Amino acid sequence: MAGPEREPPAVFAKTAHNRIRRVFEYARYERAEVYRILDAGFVCHIGYSIDRQPYATPTAYWRQGDRVYWHGSSASRMIRALAGGAPLCFTVALFDGLVLARSGFQTSVNYRSVMAFGSAEKVEGRDAKLAALEAMMERLVPGRWDELRPATEQELKATTVLSMALDEAVAKVSEGPPDDAAADCALDIWAGVVPVRLATGAPEDDPKLKPGLAAPAYLDKIRLD
């Protein structure tokens, strides 16, 4: 469900939560950059607390407009805690490479990440819920939704969809070759980047597949990053 009509700011304001304090050259406060990273990933980790115990729970997510969405069983502790409006941290981290410098200290990882802060709201109403779940499928496997057996009322009831407005967010991007000092670059040590990416393999038929059904062409459009 879309948030209230408004034009969100093109650059996120720096707050106590999203301000990058140390490696500030990695920080990106532009909304467009945050969206680019969110739209490339498909799994987030949500930080929240229940009875003062922190949790970091991985789950699939998607973005619609200026909100991120995720879903789960209506019986899930995480979903119930967050649907109640508990403060949360929504994190997406995509890994692009191992940066192999000439010292351990400069060795690092290239990544694109987003952290967003706020609290979640339940998507209410049958139509809004279905529209959100369709958007999720369209993100993961574009073109598949219309083929699926439609959701039953029971399934919809068992599913809670949450969303959070992207009001307080920041991206971090670490990219490029190692940043060794000139003296280190003169050493006889190989340095460079080993690229990393999330790759999809050839589809594997369900053993219970009805004979004669071929893997659909839209599977080639899956982009998970």
Next chain:
Amino acid sequence: MAGPEREPPAVFAKTAHNRIRRVFEYARYERAEVYRILDAGFVCHIGYSIDRQPYATPTAYWRQGDRVYWHGSSASRMIRALAGGAPLCFTVALFDGLVLARSGFQTSVNYRSVMAFGSAEKVEGRDAKLAALEAMMERLVPGRWDELRPATEQELKATTVLSMALDEAVAKVSEGPPDDAAADCALDIWAGVVPVRLATGAPEDDPKLKPGLAAPAYLDKIRLD
């Protein structure tokens, strides 16, 4: 630094934090299974709070014995908060495939995950710190440590290594084909799994590489999962 000598239990006890309540068929409490997953991954997300604001922070980690380790700048807020003994949730999630069922409801993701609960301790002392950093490099790029320009005292001082005992942990494993009901399996809808894995690409030389240095053979041993 290794924890005190003791034989850790082969099966984690179920507690308020690590007991899987809903999809209990996915739960694995065996220590060996938890270690297998931890040893396959290289990035965790740490859930913790600062001033009641939850955070989920991604960082590289490694395992030694019955402890997990991670490191960071001694000036990092996350590192400082956790070095003070704040409760945390240590999560590793590895994604193995998109499970494309015949309904949205049964559509899911195959994954292996670990959640561990506790609090961190600082690795104290120059030698223990160096040994831990060597273990990290050995996990990420086996064979590289001895080639590197040794750490300076300043670099060691700027780096904090944290570790946490694996006392309260659980794994979850979701694998295999979709779990559609028989009636759905009879529909004319393709179903199956699209495998996903973290792939490494060909090493890219640092533009500042000293001429004549070739990418080392040990790069082939990198296994990130």
